[in-house]
Amino acid sequence: MTTTAGTKEEAGLQDWTQGAASVLVSACRSCGTRWYLPHAACPSCGSDDTARLPSAGLGVIVAVTVIHRRASGGEPVGIALVDLDEGVRMMARCPTSVTVGDRIALGFVSAHPPADTPLVPSCQEAT
Amino acid sequence: MHIGVRRRRGGGLNVRLERASDCTGMIQIESNGADAVVLKNALLAAGVAGAVDGNDFLVSCSWLRAEAGVLQDDPAWRRAFDALIRLHQADDRYLLQMDAVRVRAVEDHGPQAGGRAALGWITGIGITPFGVMPGVSALEWQTRAATEALADAGHCCDDVDALLVGYATTLGHLMPANLLAEYLGVRPAIAFGLNVGGATGLAMLAQAVALVSSGAARCVLVVAGENRASGQSRERSIDVLAQVGHRHYEVPVGANVPGYYALLASAYLHRYDLEPTDLASLAVQMRRHAVDHPGAQFRSPISVGDVLGSRMIATPLRLLDCCPISDGGAAVVVEARSDSGRDVAITGLGHANRHQHICEANLDDLGARRSSQAALAVAGVGLDEVDIAGVYDSFTITLALLLEEIGLAPPGAAGRLAREELFSREGDLPVNTHGGLLSYGHCGVAGGMAHLAEVVTQLRREAGERQIWRRLRRGLVHADGGVLSAHVTVVLETCTEAA
Numbered sequence: 361m362t363t364t365a366g367t368k369e370e371a372g373l374q375d376w377t378q379g380a381a382s383v384l385v386s387a388c389r390s391c392g393t394r395w396y397l398p399h400a401a402c403p404s405c406g407s408d409d410t411a412r413l414p415s416a417g418l419g420v421i422v423a424v425t426v427i428h429r430r431a432s433g434g435e436p437v438g439i440a441l442v443d444l445d446e447g448v449r450m451m452a453r454c455p456t457s458v459t460v461g462d463r464i465a466l467g468f469v470s471a472h473p474p475a476d477t478p479l480v481p482s483c484q485e486a487t
Numbered sequence: 488m489h490i491g492v493r494r495r496r497g498g499g500l501n502v503r504l505e506r507a508s509d510c511t512g513m514i515q516i517e518s519n520g521a522d523a524v525v526l527k528n529a530l531l532a533a534g535v536a537g538a539v540d541g542n543d544f545l546v547s548c549s550w551l552r553a554e555a556g557v558l559q560d561d562p563a564w565r566r567a568f569d570a571l572i573r574l575h576q577a578d579d580r581y582l583l584q585m586d587a588v589r590v591r592a593v594e595d596h597g598p599q600a601g602g603r604a605a606l607g608w609i610t611g612i613g614i615t616p617f618g619v620m621p622g623v624s625a626l627e628w629q630t631r632a633a634t635e636a637l638a639d640a641g642h643c644c645d646d647v648d649a650l651l652v653g654y655a656t657t658l659g660h661l662m663p664a665n666l667l668a669e670y671l672g673v674r675p676a677i678a679f680g681l682n683v684g685g686a687t688g689l690a691m692l693a694q695a696v697a698l699v700s701s702g703a704a705r706c707v708l709v710v711a712g713e714n715r716a717s718g719q720s721r722e723r724s725i726d727v728l729a730q731v732g733h734r735h736y737e738v739p740v741g742a743n744v745p746g747y748y749a750l751l752a753s754a755y756l757h758r759y760d761l762e763p764t765d766l767a768s769l770a771v772q773m774r775r776h777a778v779d780h781p782g783a784q785f786r787s788p789i790s791v792g793d794v795l796g797s798r799m800i801a802t803p804l805r806l807l808d809c810c811p812i813s814d815g816g817a818a819v820v821v822e823a824r825s826d827s828g829r830d831v832a833i834t835g836l837g838h839a840n841r842h843q844h845i846c847e848a849n850l851d852d853l854g855a856r857r858s859s860q861a862a863l864a865v866a867g868v869g870l871d872e873v874d875i876a877g878v879y880d881s882f883t884i885t886l887a888l889l890l891e892e893i894g895l896a897p898p899g900a901a902g903r904l905a906r907e908e909l910f911s912r913e914g915d916l917p918v919n920t921h922g923g924l925l926s927y928g929h930c931g932v933a934g935g936m937a938h939l940a941e942v943v944t945q946l947r948r949e950a951g952e953r954q955i956w957r958r959l960r961r962g963l964v965h966a967d968g969g970v971l972s973a974h975v976t977v978v979l980e981t982c983t984e985a986a
Contacts, residue, residue, distance in 0.1 A: 397846055424802075425803075427742065
């Protein structure tokens with residue numbers, strides 16, 4: 361599994377899409393804009409002077425759903441959109457009990473248990 | 488013919504001829520006014536290849552293109568031409584584009600629609616019944632729709648000089664337009680496929696308009712069709728569609744298309760403090776419309792209770808909040824000229840593409856407002872002048888969000904207005920009178936074209952038992968693709984009903 365590698369100085373940083381238990385946030389050194397999904401350059405000002413930094417993993421639920429997939433036969437899966445405190449929006453697994461507005465902390469779970477990998481982000485109500 | 492005009496800051500016009508087409512016909516420059524006489528004389532003095540016809544001077548497009556640079560240097564010609572452009576703008580015959588940086592003058596090719604020049608004309612439509620109908624291939628669905636549209640327009644395969652075909656997930660072919668051209672027996676000069684999800688049909692319509700208005704084509708056939716229900720498993724369809732999510736950052740988390748829209752519904756219900764019952768009333772209205780359409784996949788009436796009692800798909804969306812997966816096809820023929828009172832004018836087009844993935848979507852600016860405002864500005868009309876709408880309704884939440892962002896319903900009010908039957912055939916703004924994706928069915932690209940076919944049918948007053956009997960002058964059709972990612976809006980007008 362590959363993603364964009366970030367800038368040279370953060371080439372060593374890896375996020376959960378590369379198997380690391382980490383969420384990375386991109387930031388523009390020119391205008392300060394932050395984003396989550398890979399972009400070729402800053403989506404606000406176009407600068408390619410960008411950095412990736414680890415998220416503290418705290419945020420708020422802005423939308424939540426529980427997906428019921430009959431054919432796969434598995435348990436219903438909770439999915440949320442989370443606004444991280446770093447100012448970006450991401451998608452994560454969540455317990456079916458969370459609601460919009462809840463403060464959450466991110467962790468990681470296996471996407472396809474009982475296999476250990478791949479890891480995907482998952483949130484729990486912050487304590 | 489196009490005459491490109493750059494608008495100077497401060498209001499003046501800086502005329503520059505551009506994109507004159509290769510069409511062999513002559514363009515008529517009207518000589519009603521002293522300015523036109525000056526222009527005519529200047530053209531004659533310059534030894535222009537053309538012909539005098541009474542008071543009019545006819546000049547070929549290819550000449551205009553070839554000589555534009557030379558003529559621009561002639562101050563008398565420039566003055567006269569500037570004046571002529573202003574004269575026509577005062578006549579309302581030229582279009583002002585939304586961004587106000589470019590003004591494009593479009594030669595009028597046919598009857599006026601609502602006082603505006605048509606960008607192009609829909610001269611034929613074809614729409615098959617939708618449903619689960621095994622044994623018919625995607626290519627055959629496309630062929631059925633295309634054949635019907637050509638017959639409706641009074642054309643044969645030989646007349647088609649451009650063929651545009653939407654993708655079909657069950658075909659997965661690299662060259663859908665060439666594939667259909669060969670199968671159908673069309674040998675078009677121009678053929679290409681298009682992929683922008685649910686907005687593909689209207690995006691193809693916009694490209695068809697560009698082709699006919701530039702003179703690159705005279706008769707454009709736009710086709711979509713797919714055996715999406717019968718040609719692959721339901722799970723396969725859902726997995727294919729889920730790929731509109733981000734390959735690395737969203738799809739692995741485990742969501743699918745109903746999940747992405749359920750997230751939008753979750754945020755929407757929370758924001759306006761609404762309940763799932765509010766969305767359910769939109770599904771009920773779509774079904775009520777489909778009851779009267781013999782081609783609809785679902786024709787048994789449903790209640791709000793039926794929606795709320797149906798199987799949960801992705802909270803808060805239940806089965807009846809979601810469109811079905813269907814088989815079927817749809818096609819339209821677009822031409823530069825109209826020779827029939829049945830033809831429907833395309834008077835406005837708008838687009839917007841603000842994001843691809845839900846993580847990047849601005850929920851207050853998804854693109855529908857920009858797209859519809861652009862289309863209405865080109866048509867020179869306001870929302871209150873729209874008599875009927877066809878709005879993409881892959882889920883109840885899709886319809887609510889689009890109606891509200893376009894401005895056809897106040898924020899948070901789409902469900903309530905549906906309950907009050909505003910969107911019924913007898914209501915102030917009939918919406919999706921064929922039953923929409925939710926009840927007519929959704930076979931992919933053709934699903935988004937069914938709204939177009941229905942609005943054309945209603946404007947032609949050919950909808951039979953489901954015809955809206957009050958006067959219909961103008962319709963608006965809007966489609967989105969992805970997760971409210973790609974937006975296209977079309978404004979349609981009758982030529983017979985126009986003032």
